[in-house]
Amino acid sequence: MKKVFLAAAIAASSLTFAQQFGIKGGMNVSSLSKDSNLSDQSSKIGFNAGVFLNAPLSSDFSIQPEVIYNDLGSKVDRTSTVGGNNYTASYSRNLGYISVPVMFQYNATPQFYLEAGPQMGFLVNAEDKYKSSTNGNTNNSTIVPLNKDNFNNFDFGVGIGAGYYFTPQLGITARYVAGVTDILKNNNGDSVKNNAFQVGLAYKFGK
Numbered sequence: 001m002k003k004v005f006l007a008a009a010i011a012a013s014s015l016t017f018a019q020q021f022g023i024k025g026g027m028n029v030s031s032l033s034k035d036s037n038l039s040d041q042s043s044k045i046g047f048n049a050g051v052f053l054n055a056p057l058s059s060d061f062s063i064q065p066e067v068i069y070n071d072l073g074s075k076v077d078r079t080s081t082v083g084g085n086n087y088t089a090s091y092s093r094n095l096g097y098i099s100v101p102v103m104f105q106y107n108a109t110p111q112f113y114l115e116a117g118p119q120m121g122f123l124v125n126a127e128d129k130y131k132s133s134t135n136g137n138t139n140n141s142t143i144v145p146l147n148k149d150n151f152n153n154f155d156f157g158v159g160i161g162a163g164y165y166f167t168p169q170l171g172i173t174a175r176y177v178a179g180v181t182d183i184l185k186n187n188n189g190d191s192v193k194n195n196a197f198q199v200g201l202a203y204k205f206g207k
Contacts, residue, residue: 026200046071096125
């Protein structure tokens with residue numbers, strides 16, 4: 001029995017030692033599903049940045065909780081040509097979340113992994129941005145803060161992705177997160193959800 005406890009203690013200590021802290025950041029390509037207010041919406045370019053802790057569960061599997069700031073939302077661009085002039089009006093909904101993904105990773109090779117897991121998000125910022133231009137010159141740019149009471153503060157999604165480490169410390173990551181919960185409290189029957197494709201770089205400290 002003592003040998004069992006000793007082996008368990010050694011295994012636990014080795015996992016603790018193997019844990020690696022890291023930072024990551026990159027680009028989001030996000031959209032909102034079924035928003036009747038944005039019938040001609042398209043994807044919006046944003047960013048993500050944060051920290052993670054990678055903890056091995058075995059030689060092939062690990063768990064990676066993260067704390068990430070995610071810039072999500074959607075965008076609408078409208079263009080017209082009148083009298084030889086090109087007019088452009090763009091409207092973007094910018095939603096900022098503190099996201100907490102918990103990814104379960106399968107290490108197919110020492111460098112390459114596949115991952116899947118839940119993501120919880122907490123809304124910290126909501127605003128609309130309007131911009132108009134003529135022949136590429138900006139005429140007007142306005143940011144309008146939104147009432148966060150109209151939004152659900154908690155957002156839940158499911159992510160799948162992959163990553164490749166060029167070195168033991170530096171790697172590239174890709175992930176798609178599909179929203180499960182509605183982001184709006186009163187949405188007139190629509191179910192508006194966050195969706196985002198993320199790509200970026202990750203850096204692990206230590207060996």
